Amino acid sequence: MKAVWMGMVAASALLVVGTAQASPELAKSSGCLNCHMVDKKLVGPALKDIAAKYKADPKAADYLAGKIQKGSQGVWGPVPMPPNAKVNEADAKTLAKWILTQ
Structure with missing residues (x-):
């Protein structure tokens, strides 16, 4: 039973790490980084x-x-952020969670 729990914990950790590593690439491919930077204001x-x-x-x-x-x-001011229709709900949630880790 202990081995099962350890396996579940390890798999969960890999899933979290994989999501965290994929999010910068997802932010880039989704166009987020065209207007936003991690550490300073750009357009947004x-x-x-x-x-x-x-x-x-x-x-x-x-x-x-x-x-x-x-x-x-x-x-955040007068410049609107346009909708990003090409981002599905799951990817939007992944991006939002990643943004909140910054």
Whole structure:
């Protein structure tokens, strides 16, 4: 039984690491990094600033995933973020969770 639990823990850790490593590439391929940088403002806010703003919000990942897919306006200034229709719900959630780790 102990071996089963250890296997489950190891598999979960690999899944988390795999998602974390894939997210920068997903952010690039999804176009996020055309307007956002990790550590400084470009067209949109820095990803670390987004993470800091929402760090205490337990619903932040869902909220940000929605903003990634549907766009946003007025939260970070006058420049709107257009909707990203090519990002599916699962990828939007992966991106949002990754952003929150910055």
